[in-house]
Amino acid sequence: MFEIFLERFRQKTRTVAFPASLPALPPRFRGRPFIDADRCAAAGGCCSCVAACPWHAISFENTKPALDMGMCIFCGECACACPQRALVFTTDWRLASTDRDALVVRPAAYASPRQPGGQGAGLRASSGLADDDDERLYVLPELPITSVTSLAAAFARSFRLRQVTAAGCGACEADLNVLGTVVYDMGRFGIDFVASPRHADAIALTGPAPRNMRAALLDCYAAMPAPKVIIAVGACAISGGMFRRVAPPAPDSIQGAPPQCRPALFIPGCPPHPCTTLDAFLRFLDQRTPR
Amino acid sequence: MLADDVAGLLLAARTEIGSSYPSLTPDIAALHLFERVLYEKFAILPEGHPWLKPVRFDNPAGPGVGEMNFYRIDGDEVHEVAVGPIHAGVIECGHFRFQCLGEEVLYLEISLGYHHRGVEAMLTGGPLARILPLIETVAGDSTAAHAFACCTLLEGLSETLPSPRGQHIRALALELERLACHTGDIGAIAGDVGFLPTSAFCGRLRGDWLNMSAMLCGSRFSRGLFVSGGTAFDLDPALAHVLTDKVVLAARDVQGAVRLIWNSPSVMARLTGIGVLPASVAASLGVVGPPARASGLARDARRSHPLPCLPALEKICVADRGDVGDRTALRYDEALASAALCQNILKDLPAGGCRAEKQEKIYALAPKHIAVALVEGWRGEVCHVALTDEFGHFAAYSIVDPSFHNWAGLAYALRRQQISDFPLCNKSFNLSYCGHDL
Ligand code: SF4
Numbered sequence: 001m002f003e004i005f006l007e008r009f010r011q012k013t014r015t016v017a018f019p020a021s022l023p024a025l026p027p028r029f030r031g032r033p034f035i036d037a038d039r040c041a042a043a044g045g046c047c048s049c050v051a052a053c054p055w056h057a058i059s060f061e062n063t064k065p066a067l068d069m070g071m072c073i074f075c076g077e078c079a080c081a082c083p084q085r086a087l088v089f090t091t092d093w094r095l096a097s098t099d100r101d102a103l104v105v106r107p108a109a110y111a112s113p114r115q116p117g118g119q120g121a122g123l124r125a126s127s128g129l130a131d132d133d134d135e136r137l138y139v140l141p142e143l144p145i146t147s148v149t150s151l152a153a154a155f156a157r158s159f160r161l162r163q164v165t166a167a168g169c170g171a172c173e174a175d176l177n178v179l180g181t182v183v184y185d186m187g188r189f190g191i192d193f194v195a196s197p198r199h200a201d202a203i204a205l206t207g208p209a210p211r212n213m214r215a216a217l218l219d220c221y222a223a224m225p226a227p228k229v230i231i232a233v234g235a236c237a238i239s240g241g242m243f244r245r246v247a248p249p250a251p252d253s254i255q256g257a258p259p260q261c262r263p264a265l266f267i268p269g270c271p272p273h274p275c276t277t278l279d280a281f282l283r284f285l286d287q288r289t290p291r
Numbered sequence: 292m293l294a295d296d297v298a299g300l301l302l303a304a305r306t307e308i309g310s311s312y313p314s315l316t317p318d319i320a321a322l323h324l325f326e327r328v329l330y331e332k333f334a335i336l337p338e339g340h341p342w343l344k345p346v347r348f349d350n351p352a353g354p355g356v357g358e359m360n361f362y363r364i365d366g367d368e369v370h371e372v373a374v375g376p377i378h379a380g381v382i383e384c385g386h387f388r389f390q391c392l393g394e395e396v397l398y399l400e401i402s403l404g405y406h407h408r409g410v411e412a413m414l415t416g417g418p419l420a421r422i423l424p425l426i427e428t429v430a431g432d433s434t435a436a437h438a439f440a441c442c443t444l445l446e447g448l449s450e451t452l453p454s455p456r457g458q459h460i461r462a463l464a465l466e467l468e469r470l471a472c473h474t475g476d477i478g479a480i481a482g483d484v485g486f487l488p489t490s491a492f493c494g495r496l497r498g499d500w501l502n503m504s505a506m507l508c509g510s511r512f513s514r515g516l517f518v519s520g521g522t523a524f525d526l527d528p529a530l531a532h533v534l535t536d537k538v539v540l541a542a543r544d545v546q547g548a549v550r551l552i553w554n555s556p557s558v559m560a561r562l563t564g565i566g567v568l569p570a571s572v573a574a575s576l577g578v579v580g581p582p583a584r585a586s587g588l589a590r591d592a593r594r595s596h597p598l599p600c601l602p603a604l605e606k607i608c609v610a611d612r613g614d615v616g617d618r619t620a621l622r623y624d625e626a627l628a629s630a631a632l633c634q635n636i637l638k639d640l641p642a643g644g645c646r647a648e649k650q651e652k653i654y655a656l657a658p659k660h661i662a663v664a665l666v667e668g669w670r671g672e673v674c675h676v677a678l679t680d681e682f683g684h685f686a687a688y689s690i691v692d693p694s695f696h697n698w699a700g701l702a703y704a705l706r707r708q709q710i711s712d713f714p715l716c717n718k719s720f721n722l723s724y725c726g727h728d729l
Contacts, residue, residue, distance in 0.1 A: 003550075004488045007492070007547045007550075007551060011547065025505075026505045027506075028506070028508060055424075075514070076509075077421065126509055163381040165377075165406075167407070169431030170430060170431035170725060171431030171432065173381050173382065174475075174512075177381045181494035181495055181497075182491050182495050183495050183498050193380075193381055195379035210406075210407060210408050213376070216384065242424060242428065243409075270424075270428075270514065273511070
């Protein structure tokens with residue numbers, strides 16, 4: 001017993017300061033992408049990034065690239081391929097939105113940060129991807145998370161999640177699991193994982209949901225009491241990710257959450273960083289997170 | 292393909308087969324799943340196979356997932372417990388059928404395939420320009436092990452030598468992965484017996500190891516680190532220094548956290564003698580990785596089949612009882628050995644670039660070749676085999692995750708145990724569903 005106290009004393013309290021303050025992320029962390037419209041135009045609309053993406057997450061829209069974070073695995077190939085360094089991965093961890101279309105990143109004007117350290121402070125680009133050092137700081141507008149107000153009110157103080165792995169590889173699951181440890185201690189916000197769908201308000205869905213998992217997923221969803229929502233965690237659950245197969249035959253198409261249970265919240269990443277997920281959960285419940 | 296671990300040899304054999312052949316499973320139990328997969332994929336019938344059932348249910352016209360004849364024990368007092376596919380925790384999916392007499396489990400059958408995504412089929416005809424991101428998701432918690440195996444294959448087939456520096460950084464990522472998973476699982480085992488101090492400490496420490504991988508490459512799961520010929524990210528002396536300090540600190544905390552288990556008789560009583568996998572059974576089922584070593588089989592691909600530019604592992608950790616306690620202790624020993632290995636790697640990183648010189652050659656693979664890669668991941672030996680056609684494309688790409696060997700070992704370990712011992716046994720193996728289902 002004494003030894004346990006001693007060890008506890010030695011290992012100290014390790015719960016992260018986030019969300020009370022900004023999370024400490026490694027410099028090489030690849031977060032929300034930004035495409036600088038001027039630089040992109042300077043490259044004359046070359047399609048280097050579109051061709052570089054292994055998973056067709058970038059498409060051409062009126063001669064301009066449009067990067068769908070819902071399909072992106074944040075490998076960074078596109079940033080390396082861009083001759084103008086117009087496309088960068090910032091260290092912004094806030095990727096989630098309730099609006100699927102908002103996950104598409106299009107070229108935008110570069111805005112320099114207003115004041116260092118304060119509101120709207122800029123974030124660096126991820127280091128280690130390109131050879132040149134990017135000294136710029138990026139300010140990205142918040143992606144919309146609008147939980148239906150009645151839902152937010154209903155779930156505000158207690159939000160119970162049933163995690164369903166629809167053929168996820170285990171990485172999204174591991175970084176969801178970590179939210180329950182002393183490090184993120186999600187329970188302090190009234191958010192917890194529960195064992196039964198009967199006790200759940202939401203499914204945190206991971207994986208591309210291939211044929212063999214669909215029936216189990218739908219059964220689980222049906223077993224939940226209303227109001228209920230689906231939260232798609234990771235590229236696979238949002239779009240099928242690398243396993244995306246939309247072509248017929250239909251039973252073998254893979255596109256993430258099936259049409260019968262459309263997600264209300266999308267959390268991109270492969271896998272999303274725990275801070276990305278926690279930020280999404282909190283904002284979904286109308287709780288404030290640091291900007 | 293056969294491996295001779297003692298001589299460090301790989302042996303290739305081939306034969307012509309028609310639509311059927313006499314099953315080898317009755318003599319060599321370790322082949323039972325391989326024969327089932329061959330039958331499921333190519334309809335080659337192993338005559339006399341005692342257990343010919345679907346493995347991954349990948350035929351849309353065939354039986355639906357989980358539809359098969361389960362082994363059943365009849366009797367007035369016997370009852371059946373069915374669990375899954377969706378389990379209670381944050382965990383992958385699979386179906387378990389227990390035949391129980393009261394609380395005692397007489398027999399456990401495990402039916403998987405729910406996570407079948409068709410990875411091998413996606414690889415055939417490749418190499419895809421960017422095969423690695425896909426390989427990284429074969430089993431998400433073994434990203435480094437699978438990526439390492441795939442890179443080794445590609446390098447072998449394109450006759451490129453990996454950069455020695457890159458190879459060492461890869462080895463570092465592999466050990467960090469081992470440390471994260473061993474630490475996390477020891478914590479989970481403690482959690483399953485309700486011993487919260489170790490569970491809480493290890494939950495945190497696991498994240499610390501993952502964060503070290505993120506310092507290396509930006510991803511907690513080493514995503515994007517491995518490229519053919521080396522690694523995408525290098526380590527400067529400053530980062531190596533920071534990482535060394537973190538490894539030392541975290542290893543010390545792991546020691547402190549796990550020692551609490553060894554000094555708590557109530558915990559040890561719960562772990563000792565539970566879920567025994569005798570050495571003879573482990574050997575005949577072909578079990579690999581920590582469960583094999585905990586049962587006394589000195590199997591470790593890092594020693595028997597070291598990878599290019601890397602020294603062979605000096606000492607294999609082994610235990611002998613093969614119970615949950617031994618599997619826990621073994622993983623603790625391995626974690627500490629692995630932390631020492633990380634420090635060594637960080638101390639003497641070879642000079643030079645972290646990627647091989649000739650990048651463009653890498654996806655030009657030798658036609659009509661076969662290549663094999665063996666990598667000892669944290670869960671055991673990861674094996675990738677590729678066969679190229681006359682154009683240097685993959686005619687077949689086959690992946691054997693250690694889980695593929697070990698699920699049968701878990702089912703065996705549960706015989707004559709209490710049903711409440713299942714979580715403990717399960718955690719001490721911690722097998723991958725998607726690595727099995729592909
Ligand atoms: S980072 Fe995303 S968009 Fe860019 S190449 Fe990789 S998958 Fe495609």
